[in-house]
Amino acid sequence: xxxxxxxxxxxxxxxxxxxxxxxxxxxxxxxxxxxxxxxxxxxxxxxxxxxxxxxxxxxxxxxxxxxxxxxxxxxxxxxxxxxxxxxxxxxxxxxxxxxxxxxxxxxxxxxxxxxxxxxxxxxxxxxxxxxxxxxxxxxxxxxxxxxxxxxxxxxxxxxxxxxxxxxxxxxxxxxxxxxxxxxxxxxxxxxxxxxxxxxxxxxxxxxxxxxxxxxxxxxxxxxxxxxxxxxxxxxxxxxxxxxxxxxxxxxxxxx
Amino acid sequence: xxxxxxxxxxxxxxxxxxxxxxxxxxxxxxxxxxxxxxxxxxxxxxxxxxxxxxxxxxxxxxxxxxxxxxxxxxxxxxxxxxxxxxxxxxxxxxxxxxxxxxxxxxxxxxxxxxxxxxxxxxxxxxxxxxxxxxxxxxxxxxxxxxxxxxxxxxxxxxxxxxxxxxxxxxxxxxxxxxxxxxxxxxxxxxxxxxxxxxxxxxxxxxxxxxxxxxxxxxxxxxxxxxxxxxxxxxxxxxxxxxxxxxxxxxxxxxxxxxxxxxxxxxxxxxxxxxxxxxxxxxxxxxxxxxxxxxxxxxxxxxxxxxxxxxxxxxxxxxxxxxxxxxxxxxxxxxxxxxxxxxxxxxxxxxxxxxxxxxxxxxxxxxxxxxxxxxxxxxxxxxxxxxxxxxxxxxxxxxxxxxxxxxxxxxxxxxxxxxxxxxxxxxxxxxxxxxxxxxxxxxxxxxxxxxxxxxxxxxxxxxxxxxxxxxxxxxxxxxxxxxxxxxxxxxxxxxxxxxxxxxxxxxxxxxxxxxxxxxxxxxxxxxxxxxxxxxxxxxxxxxxxxxxxxxxxxxxxxxxxxxxxxxxxxxxxxxxxxxxxxxxxxxxxxxxxxxxxxxxxxxxxxxxxxxxxxxxxxxxxxxxxxxxxxxxxxxxxxxxxxxxxxxxxxxxxxxxxxxxxxxxxxxxxxxxxxxxxxxxxxxxxxxxxxxx
Numbered sequence: 001x002x003x004x005x006x007x008x009x010x011x012x013x014x015x016x017x018x019x020x021x022x023x024x025x026x027x028x029x030x031x032x033x034x035x036x037x038x039x040x041x042x043x044x045x046x047x048x049x050x051x052x053x054x055x056x057x058x059x060x061x062x063x064x065x066x067x068x069x070x071x072x073x074x075x076x077x078x079x080x081x082x083x084x085x086x087x088x089x090x091x092x093x094x095x096x097x098x099x100x101x102x103x104x105x106x107x108x109x110x111x112x113x114x115x116x117x118x119x120x121x122x123x124x125x126x127x128x129x130x131x132x133x134x135x136x137x138x139x140x141x142x143x144x145x146x147x148x149x150x151x152x153x154x155x156x157x158x159x160x161x162x163x164x165x166x167x168x169x170x171x172x173x174x175x176x177x178x179x180x181x182x183x184x185x186x187x188x189x190x191x192x193x194x195x196x197x198x199x200x201x202x203x204x205x206x207x208x209x210x211x212x213x214x215x216x217x218x219x220x221x222x223x224x225x226x227x228x229x230x231x232x233x234x235x236x237x238x239x240x241x242x243x244x245x246x247x248x249x250x251x252x253x254x255x
Numbered sequence: 256x257x258x259x260x261x262x263x264x265x266x267x268x269x270x271x272x273x274x275x276x277x278x279x280x281x282x283x284x285x286x287x288x289x290x291x292x293x294x295x296x297x298x299x300x301x302x303x304x305x306x307x308x309x310x311x312x313x314x315x316x317x318x319x320x321x322x323x324x325x326x327x328x329x330x331x332x333x334x335x336x337x338x339x340x341x342x343x344x345x346x347x348x349x350x351x352x353x354x355x356x357x358x359x360x361x362x363x364x365x366x367x368x369x370x371x372x373x374x375x376x377x378x379x380x381x382x383x384x385x386x387x388x389x390x391x392x393x394x395x396x397x398x399x400x401x402x403x404x405x406x407x408x409x410x411x412x413x414x415x416x417x418x419x420x421x422x423x424x425x426x427x428x429x430x431x432x433x434x435x436x437x438x439x440x441x442x443x444x445x446x447x448x449x450x451x452x453x454x455x456x457x458x459x460x461x462x463x464x465x466x467x468x469x470x471x472x473x474x475x476x477x478x479x480x481x482x483x484x485x486x487x488x489x490x491x492x493x494x495x496x497x498x499x500x501x502x503x504x505x506x507x508x509x510x511x512x513x514x515x516x517x518x519x520x521x522x523x524x525x526x527x528x529x530x531x532x533x534x535x536x537x538x539x540x541x542x543x544x545x546x547x548x549x550x551x552x553x554x555x556x557x558x559x560x561x562x563x564x565x566x567x568x569x570x571x572x573x574x575x576x577x578x579x580x581x582x583x584x585x586x587x588x589x590x591x592x593x594x595x596x597x598x599x600x601x602x603x604x605x606x607x608x609x610x611x612x613x614x615x616x617x618x619x620x621x622x623x624x625x626x627x628x629x630x631x632x633x634x635x636x637x638x639x640x641x642x643x644x645x646x647x648x649x650x651x652x653x654x655x656x657x658x659x660x661x662x663x664x665x666x667x668x669x670x671x672x673x674x675x676x677x678x679x680x681x682x683x684x685x686x687x688x689x690x691x692x693x694x695x696x697x698x699x700x701x702x703x704x705x706x707x708x709x710x711x712x713x714x715x716x717x718x719x720x721x722x723x724x725x726x727x728x729x730x731x732x733x734x735x736x737x738x739x740x741x742x743x744x745x746x747x748x749x750x751x752x753x754x755x756x757x758x759x760x761x762x763x764x765x766x767x768x769x770x771x772x773x774x775x776x777x778x779x780x781x782x783x784x785x786x787x788x789x790x791x792x793x794x795x796x797x798x799x800x801x802x803x804x805x806x807x808x809x810x811x812x813x814x815x816x817x818x819x820x821x822x823x824x825x826x827x828x829x830x831x832x833x834x835x836x837x838x839x840x841x842x843x844x845x846x847x848x849x850x851x852x853x854x855x856x857x858x859x860x861x862x863x864x865x866x867x868x869x870x871x872x873x874x875x876x877x878x879x880x881x882x883x884x885x886x887x888x889x890x891x892x893x894x895x896x897x898x899x900x901x902x903x904x905x906x907x908x909x910x911x912x913x914x915x916x917x918x919x920x921x922x923x924x925x926x927x928x929x930x931x932x933x934x935x936x937x938x939x940x941x942x943x944x945x946x
Contacts, residue, residue, distance in 0.1 A: 055858075057857070057858060077862060077863060078862050078864065080862075081857075081860055081861060081862030081863075081865070082860070082862075084858070084859075084860045085859070085860025085861075086860075088860075090858050090859070096851065096854070096855045096858070097855075098525065098528075098852055098855055099849075099852075100525075100528040100529055100531075100532040100852075101524070101525070101528050105511065105524055105528065108518070108519075108524055109522075109524045109525055109859070110859050110860075112518070112519050112520070112521065112522075112523070112524055113521070113522070113859065113860055113861065115520075115521070116519075117519075118514070118516060118519045121519055122514065139512075157859070
C-alpha cells in the first residue's frame with residue numbers, strides 16, 4: 001500500500017532566538033489509507049501542534065508533509081484553503097459548530113462551499129444525518145442539544161465532503177463517558193464502513209484504545225508506537241496503560 | 256490603587272471602543288461649535304434677529320442631548336455586559352459591589368472628560384469652519400477669530416454633563432443585581448436563538464410594506480391634516496419601522512428553513528443566518544437607528560430646500576434696491592426722500608399709484624381655484640363666497656383687484672432691465688408671479704375685467720417676470736391697463752421704488768423704519784409691518800415690510816434661512832454619528848466575541864481572502880439595511896416636502912433632487928464609519944492572537 005500521508009522530519013519552533021521553544025522535534029511517520037491513528041501525550045508534548053501542521057492551519061518550521069504527491073508545506077495560502085476544503089475534515093473538543101446555524105445547516109454550509117447542486121447537497125446531508133443518528137435534532141440549534149449530539153454533528157460536517165483525512169483533536173474531551181463511547185464507536189464505524197482515514201489526538205487511554213495504531217509523543221518527539229493488530233480492544237487498552245504507567249501516569253514527569 | 260486601575264481601564268476602553276470615544280469627541284466638538292454661534296458677539300451685533308438662531312440651535316441641542324444620553328446609556332450598558340467577567344473577578348477577590356460601581360462610574364466619567372477635552376480642541380477648529388460657512392452664506396467677509404466664550408463653554412459642558420447624568424442615573428441599580436456566577440459565565444454563552452412564531456411573524460414584513468404604502472398615499476392624498484392626524488402618522492411610521500425588522504428576521508429564517516435556492520450559493524447560508532440572528536436580537540435598536548437615520552436625512556433634505564430657496568429666490572424677491580409702500584394716497588414720500596438723499600446716492604426712482612375700481616374678478620378666481628385655499632372661499636353649492644373674499648381677513652389679497660397704469664408699469668420694467676410692453680385699445684395685461692402661473696396657466700379667458708366705460712377689457716397676455724409681488728406691486732398679480740383707464744380708477748396705495756448708484760449703507764433700512772412711529776405699525780424684528788398690506792400666497796419666507804432695502808434685507812434673510820439650515824444640519828449630523836457609532840461598536844465587539852465563527856470557516860476551507868469577502872458582505876448587509884430602509888421612509892416624505900416647498904415658494908429643483916443630494920452627503924459620512932468598522936473587524940478576526 002502506498003504511503004497516503006508522509007510526515008518527514010517535521011520541526012516546529014515558537015518564538016525566536018533565545019526564547020525559541022521547540023514544540024515538535026524532528027517527527028517522522030506515515031499514515032496509510034483507511035488507518036485510524038491516535039497520538040497520545042501529556043499537555044505540552046506537541047500533539048496538538050502536530051495535528052495543526054497536518055491540518056494545514058499551522059505552518060512547519062522545517063520538514064515536509066506529503067499527502068500522496070502533494071507537499072503541503074510548499075503550498076500558498078490560497079491553495080492551502082482549497083486543499084483543506086477538498087481533503088480534510090475536522091472534529092474538535094469544543095465542537096466548533098456555528099451557533100447561528102441549526103444542526104442540519106452546519107452540515108449544509110460545509111457542502112455549499114463546494115458549489116454543488118441543491119439536490120446533491122440535500123441528499124448528502126440527509127445521508128450524513130441518518131448515518132450519525134442526528135436526524136431528529138436536525139432543526140435544533142447547537143445550544144439546544146447535548147455535547148454528544150453536537151460532536152456527532154461536527155463529525156457529520158467533517159465527513160460531508162468525503163475528506164481524505166479526518167482530523168480529531170480531543171474529540172471526547174468535553175463528553176460524558178456514554179457519549180464518548182458512542183462517538184468512538186461512530187469513528188470506528190466510519191473507519192471500517194466508509195474506509196475513512198482518521199488521525200486523532202487524545203490523552204485519554206480509553207479513547208486511544210479504539211485506534212489501530214498509537215504514536216506516543218513526549219517533549220515533541222515520538223518515543224513509542226503501538227499497533228493493535230488482532231488484539232481485542234481490552235487487551236489493547238491494557239497495553240496502552242502499560243506504556244503510560246512506564247512513563248508515570250499519563251505520560252507526566254512523575255517522580 | 257483604584258484610581259490607577261480606573262485609569263488603566265479607561266485607556267483600554269478608549270482603545271477597544273475607539274469609535275465611541277471619537278464620536279463623543281466629535282459630538283462635543285459639534286455642540287461647542289454650534290453653541291458658539293449662539294454666543295458670538297459679532298453675530299449679535301450684526302443681526303437683531305440673532306435670537307432666532309439661538310432659539311433654533313437651543314431647540315436642536317435639546318434633541319441632541321436626548322439622543323447623546325441614549326448613546327451613552329447604550330454604551331455604558333454595552334461595555335458593562337462585555338466586561339462582566341472582569342467585574343466577576345473583582346467581586347471574587349473581595350471588592351464590594353459599591354466599590355465596583357464607583358470604579359466603573361469613575362471610568363465612564365474619565366472617558367467622558369477625556370473625550371470632552373479633546374472635543375473642545377476639535378470644536379475650536381470646527382467653529383472656524385462653521386463661521387466661515389455662515390458668513391459666506393450671508394455674503395459677508397469673515398476674518399478668522401477664535402471665540403472662546405465662557406458662556407458657550409458652560410452651555411456645552413452643561414449639555415454634555417446632562418447627557419451623562421441622564422445616562423448614568425440607572426447604572427448603580429444594575430450593579431446591585433449582580434451575581435458572581437452569572438457574571439463569570441455570561442461571556443461563554445453563545446447567542447441563544449429562539450425562533451418562536453416565525454411563521455406568524457414573517458407576515459409582519461409585508462404588513463409593514465403595506466403600512467408604508469398606506470402612509471405614503473396618505474401623505475400625498477389626504478387633505479385635512481390636524482395635529483392628531485400628524486401624530487397618528489408619525490406613530491404609524493415608527494410602528495412600520497419596528498415591524499419591518501421583526502418581520503425581516505422571520506422572513507429570512509423561513510427562507511433558510513424552506514431551503515430556498517439562494518441558500519445553496521457560496522457562503523449565503525452563513526450570511527443569511529448571521530444577519531437574521533443579528534436583526535432578531537437587535538430589532539429594537541435597528542428600528543431606533545432607522546428612525547434616527549430617517550430624521551437626519553429629512554433634516555438634511557429640508558436644510559437643502561432652504562439653501563436652494565436662498566440661492567434661487569432671494570435674488571428675484573427684490574428686483575429694486577429700495578421699495579417703499581404707503582397706504583396713504585396723499586403721501587409724497589418727503590421724509591423718505593430726505594433720508595435717501597442724506598444716506599445714499601439714488602440713481603433712478605419712480606413714484607406711482609396702484610389703483611382699484613371696486614371689482615375683484617381676479618381675486619375671486621384665485622381664491623376659488625388655487626390649491627392653497629382649498630374650499631375656504633367656496634359656498635356649499637360651489638359658488639364663490641364673496642363675503643369671505645372681500646372681507647379684510649383675507650391675508651393673501653387686497654379687498655379689490657390691483658391695477659397699474661401702463662406708463663408706470665413700463666417705467667418700473669425699465670428699472671429692472673426689462674423691455675417695455677404695449678397695449679392696444681381696450682386691452683389689459685396680467686402680470687402674475689411665475690409660481691402662481693405654473694399652477695394656474697392662462698386663466699384670463701375665465702375672468703371678465705371691466706374697463707372704464709363699463710365694458711369688458713380684452714386680455715393681451717400674461718407676464719411673469721419677478722416684480723416684487725408680495726404686497727408691494729400687488730399681491731401675486733397686477734392688472735396693467737392703459738393710463739386713461741387707470742385715471743378713472745381710485746388710487747389704492749402709493750409706491751416708491753428706487754435704484755442706487757452703489758451698495759446701500761448697512762443702516763438705511765433702520766433709518767427708513769425709524770421714520771414711522773411705533774404706534775402706527777406692527778413690529779416684526781425691527782421692521783415695520785403694515786396691517787393693511789396683503790402678502791400674496793408665497794409661503795415659508797415672505798417679506799411684507801413697509802420699507803425694503805435690498806442690500807440690507809438679503810443678508811438678514813440669508814441669516815434667518817441659515818439659522819434654520821444650521822439647526823437642521825446640527826441635529827442631522829449628531830443623529831447620524833450616534834447611529835453609526837452604535838452600529839459600529841456592535842459589529843466590532845461581535846467580531847471579538849464571535850471570532851471562532853470565522854475560525855470555523857477557515858477550518859472548513861475558506862481562505863483569508865474569502866473570509867474577508869464574507870466579512871465585507873456581512874457588514875454591508877448590516878449597514879445597508881437600516882440606511883436603505885431609512886432612505887425609503889425619508890425619501891417618500893422628503894419628495895412630498897420638496898414638492899410642497901416648490902409649490903409654496905416657487906423654487907424649481909426637482910423634489911427628489913433635495914433628497915438625492917442629502918442622501919449622497921450622508922453616504923460619505925457613512926462610508927467613513929463603514930471603512931473604520933471593516934478594518935477593525937478584519938483585524939479582530941484575521942490576526943492571530945498574540946501576534
